[in-house]
Amino acid sequence: MISGRLHRFGAILATLVLLAGCGTGGSSYSPAGAASSSQGQAPAAGQSGSSTAAPAAASGDKVHLVYFNARGAEAAERALVSRYMQDHPNIDIEYLSTTSLSGPSDTDAIANLIFNIQAKKVIDAAKIEVSRTPLDLMDSGSIQELTQVGGDAMQTQLKGLLNSNYVDINNAVWAMPYEYDPFGYVYNADMFKDAGLNPDNPPKSWDELRQVNDTIKAKNASAWPICQPINNLAKTMPWVWTSGGNYWDKDILPTKADFTSPVVTDVYKFEQEWSQKGWRNTDELSDTSTLQLMISRKCAAVIYSSDLILQLESNDPKTDWRVAPIQSKDGNGTPATYGGGSALAIPTTAAHPKEAMDFIMWLTSDDGQRLKYGATPGLNIADQDLYSQANPDSMAVSDQLKTDPKWKQSILTVPSRPPGVSPAFSKIYQMLADMQERIVRSNSDVTTELTNVQQQAQPLLDQAIQNFPQLYQKS
């Protein structure tokens, strides 16, 4: 009898212990509290919103913000958060980040953020990719339009930031640009010298690039004269723009895909030529492998983020690294580049959008950017962490850093162009990237590939126009 009771007691105790352990401890996240009931829904795309900000915290109350970083530069972001809390004792910021591997798309990298928003978890500010993600999140009703929250001060500050045309669509602002990531021709000047080339005169036209590639390949048969990510659209678009072409009828909210134009066709044929002649990488590039391939002299040049030069100089200071604009077909094209990077948005689940806006305004201010990029000392992060960020988004800070010998080459003066931002851009981007891989790896017919992808992309554009008529009406 006693033995039976003891067994039952033990079983109950074990059950309770196990259930308590499994209860709510699966996540380190502790919500700041339910969003205020007076907070309205995020406005539909294109409409001037009427979302009501949460009531300001009573004076003396500490405001708890949740900041979700889905875009890296961990050390700098953590240090900035600490600094902001020091300067604003009434603000307590909970820092969250995603630790995804380098994924196939930025939506993949922010999946963690998206699921938190769908689960109605409070997130007050989020750092996201800038060229595709804001409109993806707008499409899914996950982020707030910032004009109502930030007012005139936000609009004024936006004018001083690069890439604002990626997020300011028809008087609706979906995020504040935060980091700027232009692409350029990053090359090893020592390899140029070894091959008898003048590194002070990098190639400006396609023919000059062909000569450079031939010369380097003849000198070093195992090297790749030019490397570029294979399944990628962002590094190919500048080739089209600088040669006077475009993928669409408009850079912002395009309505017509035009992939079969002569310039676009020529660019992909040119990229195919690199593969046919053994000039380009056969393995896909990642941030890590690009660094390794450049330092080991496997790649003589790479089309990549201009800030790669900071990491190259940091890891291999003895080599002469340079950056130049991407070549145009005839050497006389108008320079333009794809300006990737990151932006700061306020999700629809924010509990304190006003305070989140203040935090975002500080991060994107000239003072905040100077601190982030070491122009003003005080952040106390390692050089490696400082240089692994993309470039500053503030025009004033970029101008200031241009005079710094370390940053000079990273700050590209080539203007960026919006890549056809639209709610459909993410999906079309991947279609074009997959097409590029087929063209490069399997020598498929360029014209046929471009025609097929255009036929697949146009319905997606049409659907975006149908789903967001007000957004497109104003454009």
Added chain:
Amino acid sequence: MSDATSAISVPVAQPARRGTQIGRTFRESRTAYMLLAPFLILFVLVLAYPLLYSLYLSFFNATLNKAPTFVGDGNFAQLATDADFLTALRNTVFFTVFVVIGETVLPLFLAIAMNEHLPFRTFLRTTYFLPVVTSWVVVSLIWSMMFSQQGLVNGFIAAVGFSPEPFLSDAGQAMGIIIAVSIWKNLGYYMVIYLAALQGVPQELYEAAAVDGASKIRQTWHIAIPALRPVIYFVFTITIIRSMQVFEQSFIITNGGPLNATLMLVVLLYRHAFVNLEFGYGSAIAAFLLVVLVALALLNRRVHDFLVQ
């Protein structure tokens, strides 16, 4: 004279009602159910509910922050014409065939070898088991670095005077590497299973066979392998199920490339669900995979029962 039988009332046992039977069984096994409760609760929350919800979603067009739209069998009809899905299915089946053969046969030979009194046997067993306890992410990252253009393997190849191989850029070689890493990582696990079974085979059988003049190979073929038949069946079934769900190696080493040559069903499911946010279509792929795996398991069982009879 009164009927003697009518003076005695013999109680007739009534058949127990089913409900009473269940109640009594539960009362008698109360402790066991309480101990099982945590697992059952977690099972429902973490496995059963998501599984059923995923099956439900497969009939809808579902994306983020929008109410799902019912599409009936639309997602499944789309599977039949989706080139990527057909490619992933073909790749997954190809992968499964080779991995099942490798993971069923090679560990058996290893176990037979490890069952002998070899020097450093314990060290060898530990070495073979080490990959099993290493994370798939770590293993995949290391193999992708080893077989990259500038990796260790090409460095060795170049050192002996040959040209580097495009391991991860060539469709066939990339699939070969995915298969190789899968077999290599699981060798130790199945070896241990076989070894445990081998050690249950009575030594007398081997001794009797040796007395009759049977060689080691004949002893293995006629004694060990028949004794291992149930274990071989178990390993065969488990490797099929696990191989059809391959994800980490394909995602991390090649991301399904080059040109979808190593694209697997679960990687495709991941792309649709978590990259394109097409939860309905991703769920349809998951439902398809579930049906295939259940069918394979049942077929396997039937074949086994037939062979045993």
